[in-house]
Amino acid sequence: MGLVETKLAIIPGAGGTQRLPRVIGASLAKELIFAARIVDGKEACRLGLVNHSVEQNDTGDAAYLHALELAREINPQVLNTRFSSSVDLSTGLAIEEACYARVIPTKDRLEGLAAFKEKRRPNFKGE
Template identity: 60%
Template sequence: MNVINKFVNPLKILSNSAWRLNRSYSSASNEEVVFEKLGDNRQGVVVVGLNRAAAKNAFGQNLTRRLSNIISDLQHNKEVKVVILRSLVPGIFCAGADLKERKKQTPDEVVKFVSLLKSTLIGIEQLPMPVIAAVDGPALGGGLEMALACDIRIASNDAKLGLVETRLAIIPGAGGTQRLPRIVGPSIAKELIFTSRVMNGKEAKELGVVNHVVDQNGTKDAAFQKALQIADEIVPNGPVGVRMAKKAIDKGLQIDLAVGYAIEEACYAQVMVTKDRLEGLQAFAEKRKPIYKGE
């Protein structure tokens, strides 16, 4: 039981009903990360948009801190059902680290910044709700590491994806050496990292780096539109069930199968006591769509 409790904290992730994202995360064009809550039929969907056009969305101090703050607030918000991470800058997803800024940093400052970036991407990875990356342009180095931290990845056919750090005589330092092997297997991950190979969307799909590849067909946000379609499929489902399913999968991947089964059982126990489960049964009996409240 102690092992289970280590991985499953019963409904703690759902306990804070307050809407904490109230720090004036506006859609102002001067913000390097823009936060938007969608409305109408997409209530519960949040879009986090990278908006640092001058540096191709490269991870500088300001962008990274702002992204970190937004992710921290999302961590405890049960009203959010899906997060979509995208770029608001045409033709680029994220160019990785801001090398011009890094060139001016001392070695100690570089280490501190990489630690901040890593913790930010871990924060994305550990969000309780599904996170979808819409890659409509190049995602290189830290940009791909950020996409790998998401649950679902969609790339346009002309996107460019690669962990290219060995070209600079360094290694991926924000989780790339750990996430990529778990997604595509160690042998493929080693080849991609050792060679600094850059893939297009189709190649990334064939290797399992992304879930879907979409044609632009004159649309500059094709991956984002696909992300919205997937979000539309997730939103009607029980939010507690979706979050517990994510927790069971993520935690189960970290340990042996026997303990994984125990984690799944513990997560299932959490959905058994929800009003949503009763609503789902009632809606099924009445042959109507359920109305879930996340409780």
């Protein structure tokens, strides 16, 4: 992956000049953009551009299979909580507090604590 538009005497579109520096820092973003450098999956992972990099398999679906594995790790009963840097810290903390307050009185919270104590998988019921 890369922002290679400078090879065409144009600048990256779709906010590339704004988003990349926010992820990897200004100096490294400038280097990648000015040099029109392409990075492979391992380098993209090292830079924090992606969360995972997997070697391709014979059937060409390694990334898909890894994504499914990750999805299975995510508990489907988790509240729909948004973690976002698009709000200021005070607002983010208020959102977190409101979500936490909704979780406290639930039976699922008690089940989660019991399962942790008993070293077993929780059996959530959405209650």
